[in-house]
Amino acid sequence: MLRRCLALGAALILMAGLLTGCQAKAAESTVFAMDTVMSLTVYGGKGEEAVAEATELIYDLQNLLTATDENSPLYALNHAGGAWTTLDGDLLALLSDSQALCEKTGGALDITAYPAVQAWGFISKDYRVPGEEELTDLASRIDYAALELDLKGSRARLPEGMEVELGAVAKGYTGDRLAQLMAELGVESAIFSLGGNVQAVGSKPDGSPWRVAIQDPDGQGNLAIVEVTDKAVVTSGGYQRYFEQDGVTYWHILDPVTAAPARTGLQSVTVIGPEGLVCDGLSTALFVLGEEQGMAFWRDHPELGVELVFVREDGSVAITAGLEDSFTLGDGFTDREVQVLS
Amino acid sequence: MSRNAKLILLLLVLVGAACAAFVLLRPAGEGTVARITLDGKLVEEIDLSAVTEPYTFTVEGPGGFTNTIEVEPGRIRVREAGCPDQVCVNQGYISDGTVPIVCLPNKLVIEITGGGDSLDAATG
Numbered sequence: 001m002l003r004r005c006l007a008l009g010a011a012l013i014l015m016a017g018l019l020t021g022c023q024a025k026a027a028e029s030t031v032f033a034m035d036t037v038m039s040l041t042v043y044g045g046k047g048e049e050a051v052a053e054a055t056e057l058i059y060d061l062q063n064l065l066t067a068t069d070e071n072s073p074l075y076a077l078n079h080a081g082g083a084w085t086t087l088d089g090d091l092l093a094l095l096s097d098s099q100a101l102c103e104k105t106g107g108a109l110d111i112t113a114y115p116a117v118q119a120w121g122f123i124s125k126d127y128r129v130p131g132e133e134e135l136t137d138l139a140s141r142i143d144y145a146a147l148e149l150d151l152k153g154s155r156a157r158l159p160e161g162m163e164v165e166l167g168a169v170a171k172g173y174t175g176d177r178l179a180q181l182m183a184e185l186g187v188e189s190a191i192f193s194l195g196g197n198v199q200a201v202g203s204k205p206d207g208s209p210w211r212v213a214i215q216d217p218d219g220q221g222n223l224a225i226v227e228v229t230d231k232a233v234v235t236s237g238g239y240q241r242y243f244e245q246d247g248v249t250y251w252h253i254l255d256p257v258t259a260a261p262a263r264t265g266l267q268s269v270t271v272i273g274p275e276g277l278v279c280d281g282l283s284t285a286l287f288v289l290g291e292e293q294g295m296a297f298w299r300d301h302p303e304l305g306v307e308l309v310f311v312r313e314d315g316s317v318a319i320t321a322g323l324e325d326s327f328t329l330g331d332g333f334t335d336r337e338v339q340v341l342s
Numbered sequence: 343m344s345r346n347a348k349l350i351l352l353l354l355v356l357v358g359a360a361c362a363a364f365v366l367l368r369p370a371g372e373g374t375v376a377r378i379t380l381d382g383k384l385v386e387e388i389d390l391s392a393v394t395e396p397y398t399f400t401v402e403g404p405g406g407f408t409n410t411i412e413v414e415p416g417r418i419r420v421r422e423a424g425c426p427d428q429v430c431v432n433q434g435y436i437s438d439g440t441v442p443i444v445c446l447p448n449k450l451v452i453e454i455t456g457g458g459d460s461l462d463a464a465t466g
Contacts, residue, residue, distance in 0.1 A: 029382055030379055030381075030382035030451055031382065032381065032382075032446065032449045035446070036446070037442075037444045037446065037451060039463075041462075125427070191462050191463050192463075193463045193464070196464075196465055196466055197465065198463040198464070198465045200462075200463070204462070210462040210463065211460065211461050211462050212461070212462060212463050212464065212465060213461045213463070213464040213465070213466075214464070214465055214466055215441065215464055215465065215466025216466075217466070219441075221438075222461065222464065225461065233463075233465045234465060235465040235466045237466065240466070268466065270465060270466075
């Protein structure tokens with residue numbers, strides 16, 4: 001009888017364990033970095049340790065990737081007057097990957113658009129509309145291919161008057177590095193919100209996919225929800241950073257060809273895929289390319305494994321075929337037209 | 343099977359059913375709770391669904407600025423702030439978990455948890 005009581009007790013404890021297991025405890029942290037707010041959530045026994053290491057990594061990457069800090073390596077490169085600058089291996093590798101992505105997008109993504117971004121006041125927040133002549137000059141100084149990388153010699157150089165900035169890929173790259181860190185720590189369930197960039201590691205603790213909301217560009221709530229496992233979800237839209245002058249809205253995503261805001265009939269582009277860096281860079285590039293050319297790019301590059309959500313200026317939505325089963329419209333948006341593209 | 347074994351089996355089934363009932367019938371949202379943090383540290387948690395009279399209070403953040411927060415039944419906003427960009431003030435009231443109020447210069451975050459659809463993150 002005693003043994004049975006013990007068995008029963010053990011069974012009850014097991015049940016209780018299963019029950020609380022449904023609400024596995026999460027370690028959470030909020031980090032202010034890279035000019036945004038990031039929230040880190042890690043599930044499992046190593047949560048606290050993983051969050052602490054993730055926070056440290058984010059601060060390290062912030063110092064490595066910034067172009068505004070006068071002590072940063074990119075600032076040194078941008079102000080070297082055309083001379084070779086010695087760079088850290090991680091940064092050089094990222095510049096190389098970013099340059100390759102710029103090339104893949106035919107220059108729709110360009111990491112040398114920084115002087116133009118500055119001229120519009122998007123860094124200083126002192127907004128202004130540059131004149132035509134100035135824009136022509138700015139556009140002539142945007143060319144990712146002019147960045148020379150010497151991987152063996154750990155150095156890089158840029159023609160004078162040009163500047164590199166990694167804003168279009170830094171958060172995506174950070175997501176990749178965080179995912180890599182989680183893999184090293186044996187974490188199987190974590191989600192990182194890096195100022196609008198989402199990096200999902202594994203699935204939720206109960207094995208179901210993460211539910212990631214895509215915000216309505218008009219600020220009215222969650223336009224849609226995508227379910228993802230082990231994926232990055234990144235959105236670029238003109239509504240994220242903009243100013244108005246004389247009744248015209250100017251946003252921060254510039255077309256490298258004109259050095260002016262890219263206007264292609266879209267409110268936002270969301271890219272979902274296995275790599276944060278690729279999703280981040282492509283969300284910008286595809287916003288610049290627009291839906292038609294963006295879809296051509298998507299068909300030409302199945303190896304990237306990305307899926308897309310376009311929100312058009314009229315509010316209608318287009319998604320790529322691979323999202324059909326994981327995409328739903330949000331509450332209050334169920335009357336939106338959704339077109340499936342392939 | 344012995345009587346005791348049957349008893350244990352019955353108990354196990356009951357416990358299992360109770361567990362399932364708890365998980366399934368648990369209320370979806372325990373009200374709307376606003377969580378206010380400064381530089382990631384929790385300052386205050388307010389159950390907005392339990393607020394009856396509006397009130398305000400002021401916090402001072404690591405940025406050296408103050409944010410005056412106005413709490414009303416079901417919603418919350420930053421009424422005044424000493425920060426340079428006033429993004430937090432201009433955002434107005436929030437009442438759900440869609441977009442948190444963030445004052446970057448002062449490292450203030452007001453986010454709402456509980457209630458509504460269960461989402462893990464948002465992009466945009």
